[in-house]
Amino acid sequence: MSERLIAIGDIHGCRVALDRLIDELNPTSRDIIVALGDYVDRGPDSRGVIDSLIELRNRTQVVGLLGNHEEMMLEVVRGGEPPHGWLKHGGVETLDSYGFDGGLDFLPDAHIDFFDSLGDYFEFEDFFFTHAAYDPDTPLEHQPTEMLRWYSLNDGFPAPHLSGKTGIVGHTAMRDGEILDVGHLVCIDTYCYGGGWLTAIDLYSRRVWQVAQDGRVRREQTQM
Template identity: 65%
Template sequence: MNGRLIAIGDIHGFNKPLQTLLGAIKPAPEDLIVTLGDYVDRGPDSKGVIDTLIELGQKTQLVALQGNHEEMMLNVVRGDEPHHAWLRYGGVETLESYNFDGEMNFLPPEHEAFYNSLGDYFIHDQFFFTHAAYDPNLEMDQQPTELLRWHSLRAGIPDPHFSGRTAVVGHTANHEAEILDVGHLICLDTNCYGGGLLTAMELPSKRVWQSNPEGVLIR
């Protein structure tokens, strides 16, 4: 691959900082951007985030992973789960961004296609990407969904993966808005929805771009 490999942490409905980062990164067609999930909930413009990502995928190579918040939302939209938990964890803000009128078919067709395209993991060169975590002893296609989407690093950072690849994850928000880098694992959730920062990192150089929730570029 001649282009850059760039990962973006949990966005959570904050479209302004996402657009700020993309304006600074200036993605080219040959670049590969991996978004780590949790595009929706909590922030003010989940619909706008998805619009931005769909547009991004028309300009560059985009690999979008599914987070636990997309899982919660889709389970409700598809009628598989009651709405209570999702609404408690940010679903209200997502519904408002879609101008929800009580009908569960509120997702535009292009958004449904985007959500249906989300993957559980991605492997590229010496890196692999998941939303939350992994089992260090299992092949990626054997990983439990619970670990990939829900495991908090506060409950334990997994050992290095047997493949030797470096894990790049999100999900566990660092309340000090700092990147967690323990060598074999990098976590890019820098707590944008909690007043921290939205983070993008180029790999393997580890060049970083960050924006605050108001869309001001910090670095």
């Protein structure tokens, strides 16, 4: 058992918020931090976010999941997919943060290694973590990537997973800045890049930390 099991919602290039959140968390080597994906796009400093997450791995145990925005970026960079869809959904801001000069080799080696390390889901004790959602009737190791990375909770909440464990997800932005908790499913994408908050939650204590894109800390919400 870790000292704390902490999930962090969609960061989307908001490095100032991430760095302040890490300061507030003050993690130790006994913690596990699960980053739910969508580190890049839309916000101003995707490159800086990846740098901060790589540095965080020197302080604590970090589990990173692959979000749909990383998928879009890597399909362009590695798979030769047309860039239009990615650029329309925040890729321009990501390229700006990397000082894009026209070539697709803009990712530093350390960042390539980071993206290569990302998984589709993480299961630990009474919880499982995915970027977007899950198929309730399918074991986690056989989940379709469409559900894990792309499904929107705006299309309906999945039923409890057959494992009986609580699902912790991001992807669907809660534009009111509030965590969505329906018991068997908790969504902590609280719309940081759009004026909401970057959220972290300790699943053991249910303590919540929230930081705005400009680094302001939401002091009034500390417990779920």
